[in-house]
Amino acid sequence: MILALKKAFGLDRAILYVLLNRGWTLLAGFATLYLISITMSKAEQGYYYTFSSILALQIFFELGFSGIIAQFASHEMAKLHWRGGDLTGDPQARQRLLSLFKLAIKWYGVISLLTVFLLNTAGFYFFNSSARQSGVDWHLPWMLLTMGATLNLFLSPLLALFEGSGLVANISALRLMQSIVAYSSGWLLLLNGGKLYTAAAISIATAGVGFYWLIKNYGVFFKTLMQNLHHRDCSQISWRQEIWPMQWRIALSWLSGYFISQLFTPLAFRYQSTEAAGQLGMSLSVVTTMSTVASAWLTTKLPGFGVLIASRRPEELLSLFRKSSLQSIAVLLALHSLFFSLLLAMRHYQFTLTSRLLDPIDILWLLLAAQACHIVFLQAAYIRAHKIEPYLKHAILLATLISSSSYYLIQHYSIREMLAIYAIICGTVGVGYSSYIYTNFNNRKMAGQ
Numbered sequence: 141m142i143l144a145l146k147k148a149f150g151l152d153r154a155i156l157y158v159l160l161n162r163g164w165t166l167l168a169g170f171a172t173l174y175l176i177s178i179t180m181s182k183a184e185q186g187y188y189y190t191f192s193s194i195l196a197l198q199i200f201f202e203l204g205f206s207g208i209i210a211q212f213a214s215h216e217m218a219k220l221h222w223r224g225g226d227l228t229g230d231p232q233a234r235q236r237l238l239s240l241f242k243l244a245i246k247w248y249g250v251i252s253l254l255t256v257f258l259l260n261t262a263g264f265y266f267f268n269s270s271a272r273q274s275g276v277d278w279h280l281p282w283m284l285l286t287m288g289a290t291l292n293l294f295l296s297p298l299l300a301l302f303e304g305s306g307l308v309a310n311i312s313a314l315r316l317m318q319s320i321v322a323y324s325s326g327w328l329l330l331l332n333g334g335k336l337y338t339a340a341a342i343s344i345a346t347a348g349v350g351f352y353w354l355i356k357n358y359g360v361f362f363k364t365l366m367q368n369l370h371h372r373d374c375s376q377i378s379w380r381q382e383i384w385p386m387q388w389r390i391a392l393s394w395l396s397g398y399f400i401s402q403l404f405t406p407l408a409f410r411y412q413s414t415e416a417a418g419q420l421g422m423s424l425s426v427v428t429t430m431s432t433v434a435s436a437w438l439t440t441k442l443p444g445f446g447v448l449i450a451s452r453r454p455e456e457l458l459s460l461f462r463k464s465s466l467q468s469i470a471v472l473l474a475l476h477s478l479f480f481s482l483l484l485a486m487r488h489y490q491f492t493l494t495s496r497l498l499d500p501i502d503i504l505w506l507l508l509a510a511q512a513c514h515i516v517f518l519q520a521a522y523i524r525a526h527k528i529e530p531y532l533k534h535a536i537l538l539a540t541l542i543s544s545s546s547y548y549l550i551q552h553y554s555i556r557e558m559l560a561i562y563a564i565i566c567g568t569v570g571v572g573y574s575s576y577i578y579t580n581f582n583n584r585k586m587a588g589q
Contacts, residue, residue: 157312186414189421204390213304214446244297281336288343389529396539434472445525512566
């Protein structure tokens with residue numbers, strides 16, 4: 141019975157760990173929403189969620205690098221495996237993978253220093269120029285949050301490389317531990333008047349657990365790596381020749397992604413009110429969490445995609461992708477249906493929490509947009525696993541349409557009109573254009589081009 145259920149729902153050890161993590165995150169997220177609603181004012185809630193959107197500006201420094209090197213790592217793992225905390229197998233593949241770790245440490249060491257300075261500057265400028273006289277003490281919480289975010293930024297490529305090299309279940313278990321410690325720290329602060337310091341506590345605790353795990357489990361590996369950090373090997377991966385041709389396209393796509401998904405809360409903060417930004421930010425947080433949970437059915441398979449591609453097994457790859465995608469979409473539909481039903485029930489019985497969220501019709505537009513974006517995400521992840529990036533024009537077009545329409549509508553109409561147009565653009569242009577790219581890619585593959 142259990143085996144039949146695991147097969148039907150596509151469950152494996154990696155997915156189970158990811159689901160434990162994201163199931164916990166989903167429940168902990170709702171608990172945090174409730175605690176925020178009873179411990180923060182509506183204005184403070186607005187700052188809390190706008191913090192997250194301004195922090196997302198770090199994508200302008202990260203430039204999609206961690207996702208790319210994870211894909212390269214998965215291809216090298218076709219000839220390697222982990223044993224006793226170290227890599228064994230083909231010597232050339234091992235050197236190429238080790239060169240990715242070295243590149244990640246150098247790249248993120250530099251951009252982390254830039255990020256902590258520039259994010260602080262951007263945040264102070266935005267909040268000082270946008271905020272009304274709300275009496276909210278945000279300065280020190282923001283500075284501490286940027287420090288925590290910078291630590292996590294440096295950590296992210298290392299964890300991505302471990303995931304790409306096949307340790308998906310291990311990293312998922314780590315993320316579960318990070319989430320438990322981080323949310324527990326945040327709740328303690330919320331219940332003791334920590335208010336906006338909660339965001340910084342969650343971020344710093346997440347980074348602390350991550351670095352502890354790396355040192356404990358792979359300390360020797362990293363010690364050897366750091367001793368040979370500047371040693372050049374003829375087998376190393378060339379950033380300029382192999383990574384950059386894909387990275388600049390991914391970078392522009394990711395930068396466009398900021399204007400597609402992260403612009404709404406700062407716009408509401410600036411042109412509506414801190415209270416409206418808080419409602420929108422909290423609603424977006426719930427919807428994003430559900431998408432993250434559903435994505436586990438595909439993201440846990442991505443390292444396997446790289447192995448199948450490197451091993452030239454296209455039929456098996458396509459079959460695995462289609463099965464995983466259908467399962468992922470079904471899970472997201474179920475989560476959306478459950479959440480919307482609970483929302484209507486809570487409003488009927490006048491739960492206080494619902495006053496901190498958008499109206500149901502506004503959330504419905506968000507859910508429809510999330511469904512469309514999820515389809516695009518699945519198709520793009522499959523194609524990008526082949527180490528190519530055909531989504532640049534798609535991302536720029538969506539960013540232009542969504543950011544321009546949102547900027548106009550939030551000033552002249554309301555959040556509802558902004559979200560309605562957002563959902564329509566994602567469902568028509570977003571899915572339509574992405575499906576064209578996906579179909580065209582598969583047709584070329586079948587033709588052997």
